[in-house]
Amino acid sequence: MPELPEVETVVRHLRPQLLGRTITGFTAPWPKVTAPAHPDAFAREVVGRTIGGVRRRGKFILLQLDRGHIHLHLRMTGRLVLASPGDEGDQRHVTAVVTLSDSHRLIFRDMRKFGRLGYLADLAPLEAKLGPEPLSPEFTAERFYQLLQGRRRQIKPLLLDQGFIAGLGNIYVDEALFAAGIHPRAEAASQSAAKAEALHRAIRHILQRSIEKNGTTIINFQYGTGSTGRFREDLRVFRREGEPCLVCSTPVVKIRVAQRGTHLCPTCQAI
Template sequence: MPMPELPEVETIVNGLRGPLIGRTFTGVCVGWENIVARPTVLEFQRRIRGQQILGIRRRGKYLIFDLSGGDSLFIHLKMTGQLTIRPGDAPPDKYGHTVFDLDDGRQLRFLDMRKFGRIYLVADENEVAGSLGPEPLADDFTLSQFAALIGKRKGALKPLLLNQQFIAGIGNIYADEALFVAGIHPQRKANTLTGEEIAWLYQAIRQVLHQALADEGTTFDGAYRKADGGEGGHQENLRVFRRKGQPCPRCGSAIERIVVGGRGTHFCPHCQK
């Protein structure tokens, strides 16, 4: 299953800016009420109407639409969410649970087979984004900051990298990939890393995310799609994720899959200590 993570969300945001910035929402149809986390569906529909899209950005795995009325529209795609722009008279999509009408006659459609995705409309963006950890690709995310954060943690590294309050935007794919590149076992306790290992991990996180961004994300089973419907290319460059039993790209040992913190975790038993 595809879980849009930082590189995928960033790629989608880049593709939505052209067609959407300057457009105004003229209405929204909600086919599955649980998708709208905040406010109530009725208030959501009332408040979004007439607001113009001034900008679109990413924070962690959230897409954020900055609206003219001062509200921020947050969309989290979770597992299977997709965004697509279609003509208003195009046939309905099978999983199109939320459809935004635009002032140019087109629609922004939020498709989500598993219905895990969530939408928030808030006046204060900290209501949703306030507890997120640092952005791993930001200039001000430094090795010394990362080292200070990781030294305080006692738990296993894999769940820590997935913790959005610790660091924002990393999901199952890039956690496994970064730990492999760093040569560190996913079950290592964070506070047992040497200074050298912390530096390797810091570099690995940034390198893996940059490479995936250059590849426009990872598409599995067609579930993550770019704004134009195209697929990413990073699935061709994965080192361990979803490669159980296949040879490690570094040493040739069989990649193993275990469960850590309730999540499927892929690693090389020879290269990762």
């Protein structure tokens, strides 16, 4: 489900609700949610700790504790909701429950059960496997162009690789490649400096705009208690197979690239 803008939306929504609260308990109706750690081991690390920061790194949600961090990944269908005391809410697919001071509960619901959370004393191992943040000041067009050099992979799977750049997923990669006029199967290193700059600009612009609209709801992304993202109305190729390209009217096509459904305009994104 969530890519960078959706995770950012969740983080912004949860931050004021979680800051300063202390963790008083943890249960895992789906014990694999803490894999590879055992739920009891996770609980021992976090119960009694206070949440001093809530932020995003790539598609990870990080809860900074007074000792160590909780990292949380929603994968495809994960949702986080803060429930007040007595607030039942939808009990389906609950994989984890973090009990907080004042009896509030941070509830992790996840239909497909791919989502995970864990404890890290030190964030270095997480940082080591993540590329730059696309919205950070350090992520310049020049740096992006340099990163592409020597990469013989197809551009789409490279952009989906969290170790190359952190936070992009299937929606925003398709949208950014369309905006930059680049075919998803094009070789990364073959892009000109001008194309690389156009792609850099598209990535940042699209992510920023989507964050302003609280992300994209296609099937079931929600934050808070049922709010949905509005960036869907801005999508130009994703899930628009057969509809006319908004630039040239050529029908948008759907192909498969790196085992992922991939949308593009065959005219605007000639290989």
